[in-house]
Amino acid sequence: MFKAILIDKDDAGYSVKLSTIDDAQLPSGDVTVNVAYSTLNYKDALAITNKGPIVRKFPMVPGVDLAGTVEQSSDPDFKPGDQVLLNGWGVGEGHWGGLAQRARLEGKWLIPLPEAFTASQAMAIGTAGYTAMLAVMALEKNGVTPDKGEILVTGANGGVGSFSIAILARLGYRVVASTGRPEQADYLRQLGATEIIDRATLSEPGRPLAKERWAGAIDSVGSHTLANICASTRYRGVVAACGLAQGMEFPATVAPFILRGVTLAGIDSVMRPRQDRIDAWARLATDLDRDALALITQEIGLEDVVQTAERLMKGEVRGRVVVNLQC
The missing domain is CATH 3.40.50.720 (NAD(P)-binding Rossmann-like Domain)
Incomplete structure (x- = not known):
């Protein structure tokens, strides 16, 4: 069992809540990741507040970013224990995303977490x-x-x-x-x-x-x-x-x-080829002052996501919101 933000839509309307989900409900994919950190982006806030047609199927776990540790993998590029990073690829829209303690994904969507960053720092960047x-x-x-x-x-x-x-x-x-x-x-x-x-x-x-x-x-x-x-x-x-x-x-x-x-x-970041992603993250390792992360970033827990999404849509949130999935 794991905790996640779950968006659903039925005859009763559109709903968003913090839920406890069984592993058996995870979608298909060849890599299972224990998610350490995710983020709350503008697109995620649109989905959570239902202010934009972001979610393409229900139920859906939002979250276009995640960083964590591979638990299981049938993809030859990744093995248990690997630190990985994901941005985009339609997760949080058509495939369950990062605002959950576990995720099952396609290995081709992942890149190794750059050695220059911790999982928290990578999501501060996101x-x-x-x-x-x-x-x-x-x-x-x-x-x-x-x-x-x-x-x-x-x-x-x-x-x-x-x-x-x-x-x-x-x-x-x-x-x-x-x-x-x-x-x-x-x-x-x-x-x-x-x-x-x-x-x-x-x-x-x-x-x-x-x-x-x-x-x-x-x-x-x-x-x-x-x-x-x-x-x-x-x-x-x-x-x-x-x-x-x-x-x-x-x-x-x-x-x-x-x-x-x-x-x-x-500038498309969602479907960008893997090598472009690796190159961009390599540049971030050299061209981004780590001191800026403290200025740009605030950290919240999963229980704060829905309320913070509402504030983001009102223009009340500055910079980046990192979501700690470990607490």
Whole structure:
């Protein structure tokens, strides 16, 4: 028996509760993991609060991240005792995820836990930090170096935004943070932001082309914000898009792309090939200041998940939430 957050839907409606589950109910998979830590991401909060169509079948254990120890495996790449890590692959949506003390998964979804991190640290980073690293690597791949100019990070108080600022600052970039919570300016400066701007300056409908400013940007907001970023990106600049907090629509024109050669790079972290994941985590081991984890992260127990998800959806949670499955 193990404890888990269980989402269900029946004639009585949508329900979420902390449950005790028998091992026999675990889904199919070739690796069984004793989960030590998981996380509470925006996508998890959408699922738990039923604010978005995240869950594809019921019942479902949410949680897009997990780190733990292999207990059983028929996958030749893993053996009992191995420390492993998972981000994405649709867990918590179509396959039971990490907000449980045990998980049964496909071995191809797992990577070894990097030696540089404990399970707790890996989950402090989680999908948010891993996605931020993929976005930074996309900027680099397209030629954006620190000498090219300012980098804009939107959704700065969220997990992706916080890690993007910390990584970029450590690499020597000048980072401008866009936030709707100006009272968090000191936190963003501690992470490495050199300037704070109000998200309202980007969130309304704008012109097809605006004054050139950004050499690059990492955007987790979408909608008008992303359109305005593209419109104000400098010649041959790069915008890495990885979220839709404002909305899925993209009310833009082709002007920034055909007149300024702007690159819009889509960042998918869910279905990324294994080698890309390994490379991103290797970069995190060298390019992320561990001291930033204490600033970015708070830890909760499984019993606190539902309430914290409600707070996250209200914009009351800063940075990352790590869920300790061992208590």
